[in-house]
Amino acid sequence: MLILGIETSCDDTAAAVVQDGSRVLSSVVQNQDDLHSPFGGIVPEMASRRHLEVIDSVVRRAIESATISLEELDLISVTAGPGLVGSLLVGLSYAKGLSYATGLPLVPVDHIQGHLMTLDLAGGTPLPAVSLVSSGGHTTLYHLSAEAPPRVLGTTLDDAAGEALDKAAKMLGLGYPGGPAMEKAALGGNASALELPRPLSGKDTLDFSFSGLKTSLFTWLKREGYFDSTTEGRRLPLSIADLAASFQQAVVDTLIKRCLLALKRTGTPNLLIVGGVARNALLRERAAATAVEEGFQVHFPPPELCTDNAAMIAALGYRQRERAAVDSLDINAYSTKALRSDFLTLSKTGAAKFAKKSAKNSAKIYGGY
Ligand code: KG4
Ligand code: ZN
Numbered sequence: 001m002l003i004l005g006i007e008t009s010c011d012d013t014a015a016a017v018v019q020d021g022s023r024v025l026s027s028v029v030q031n032q033d034d035l036h037s038p039f040g041g042i043v044p045e046m047a048s049r050r051h052l053e054v055i056d057s058v059v060r061r062a063i064e065s066a067t068i069s070l071e072e073l074d075l076i077s078v079t080a081g082p083g084l085v086g087s088l089l090v091g092l093s094y095a096k097g098l099s100y101a102t103g104l105p106l107v108p109v110d111h112i113q114g115h116l117m118t119l120d121l122a123g124g125t126p127l128p129a130v131s132l133v134s135s136g137g138h139t140t141l142y143h144l145s146a147e148a149p150p151r152v153l154g155t156t157l158d159d160a161a162g163e164a165l166d167k168a169a170k171m172l173g174l175g176y177p178g179g180p181a182m183e184k185a186a187l188g189g190n191a192s193a194l195e196l197p198r199p200l201s202g203k204d205t206l207d208f209s210f211s212g213l214k215t216s217l218f219t220w221l222k223r224e225g226y227f228d229s230t231t232e233g234r235r236l237p238l239s240i241a242d243l244a245a246s247f248q249q250a251v252v253d254t255l256i257k258r259c260l261l262a263l264k265r266t267g268t269p270n271l272l273i274v275g276g277v278a279r280n281a282l283l284r285e286r287a288a289a290t291a292v293e294e295g296f297q298v299h300f301p302p303p304e305l306c307t308d309n310a311a312m313i314a315a316l317g318y319r320q321r322e323r324a325a326v327d328s329l330d331i332n333a334y335s336t337k338a339l340r341s342d343f344l345t346l347s348k349t350g351a352a353k354f355a356k357k358s359a360k361n362s363a364k365i366y367g368g369y
Contacts, residue, residue, distance in 0.1 A: 001074045001321070002066075004104075005314030006059065008051045008091030009083025009111045010136070011035075011042045014310035015059040017066035017073070021318025022120055025066035027304070027311040028058050033177065040170040048086035055094050062310070073104055075324055077317020080108035081334035082137075088333035096329055105324035107317045108331045112138055114312040115274045116150060118301040121315050126270045126299060130262045134255060134283075135275035135308075136162035136177070139208050141262045144272070153262050154206025161251050162277045164210035168217055168247045172240055182244045183280055189245030193238050194220065196250040198257070206262050213250055217243070252283045256290055263296050271298045278306040 003021070007014040016027040032050050036042050063070060078095035081088055092108070099106035115133045119125040128145040130153065139162075140155040159167070162179055169178025174185050196216050199209040221227065224236050236243075259271055273287055278300050291298040305311060317324075325331075 001318065002068060002072055003075045003077050003314040003317050003321075004059070004062065004073050004098075005310035005312070005317060006055075006076065006078040006091045006095045007111070007114070007308060007310040007313045008055065008087050008094075009079045009081070010087060010308060011047045011050075012308040013051050013054045013058045013091075014308060014313075015055075015062035016310035016314050017062055017068060018121070018311055018314035018318065021315045022124070024121055024311045025068065026062045026064075027309055028062045028065065029304075029307075029309050030054050030058050037176045040176050041166065042084070044084045044086055047084060048090055051087055051090035055090055059094070059098075070102065073102075075317060075321060076104050076106045077109055077314050077320075078106065079111045079114065079313050080331060081111065082336050083111055083333075085333050085335045088335070092331065092333050096331065099326070099328055103326060105321075105326050106328040106331070107320055107324040108328075109313055109316045109320055111308075111313075112140070113150065114316045116142060116144065116272075117316050117319065118274050118305050118312045119272055119299055120319070121305055121311055122299075122301050125272070126297070128266075128268050129270035129272050129299075130259065130266060130268050131272040131274060132255065132259050132262075132278075133275045134161045134273065134277035136160060136166060136179075138275065139210070139255075139277075141206055141258060143262075143266055143268065153266070154208065154258065156208040156210060157200075158209055158211035159214060161208070161210055161255060162275070164214050165248070165251060165277070167214050168244075171218060171221060172243060174240070174244070177276075179277060179280065182248050183282070185240055185244035186248045186282075187241070189239065189241030189243070191245040191249035193242035194246040196246055198250060198254050201254070201257060204261075206258055206265070208254065208258060210251070210254075213247070213254075217247055248280070248282055251277075252280070252286050255283060256286050259287070260290060260294060263294075269296055271296055273298065273300050274306060276307040279303045 005016045011032040014029045017025040076095050131142045139160045141153040142150040165182050166178035169181045174181035199212045287298045
């Protein structure tokens, strides 16, 4: 079964073709870093406009580089939420139009659950597992099993880990997106140079908090005169590399500690780490070392599938194909962070009943491919 995935929940316009929920035939991601970088963060209105400009060419490129034709597709899977509503509506409206014109069934899926199931594309998702979704908008621990929908074990009480890295990078003048910028700046830095808190570390909780960490860095910089307008004000007793390394270490320590507690509490043998922050080399290294010390298995998707992409959306569409509709014009986008309970089915069973691809006629209406 060939599935076209479409993803526009934030600032990446993405389309992919995936075969049988696991084989990536193409994955095109067009980011908007050039657009948002001068602002140090995403400007939602600009993000939606850029999605609109590029969505058609991104989808065409995904189909072309999969070396298939539009007629060969069996299903369209699209992110319906959560995310920026203006951005989501671009991908969703495009997908609805394509579904209407071609008669292809359309399945709306949840972005976070897309991250959760990314390992479907990298050899399979081992279950049961504890899965950490760590991205720019989410830092949540889930328990995954074959029998039940994903269960939230803990989540951030304030900022996401990626958001904290983005904000710290902005303070340090490192640009956007902050995670990779911090990682690069931290190379050669001393991670113990600045003593930073490990929020909630003394508490028996699976929740996270990153705003205090961010404030600690801000307070230290302010005390050292970093934000003063005088030239002397910018002379710091520590290098940017030391500051980035110390901050990155605090984020990684916090994530690993909570994952370990979740594994112990649930007695689960597998840890999955997904989402944009899972690209981070220190996190990967620390998780692998802890897995050896503590006797569990850790699994990461390949780096290009950690950050937002449409291949994970197509893979999830395959799992949820029984929910696909041909008459789908009433699907709406949603911005909330909570996983939509009606979008939770993980089961691979349950025969999909597709309406037949309606007619070459409607494909002709869309034309062009
Ligand atoms: O999953 P994602 O692409 O989008 C959301 O769903 O939010 O994650 C983006 C986040 C950003 O906060 C970015 O700074 C962070 O992932 N990120 C990283 C790295 N690459 C991306 N954080 C740490 N190290 C990286 N190498
Ligand atoms: Zn994401």
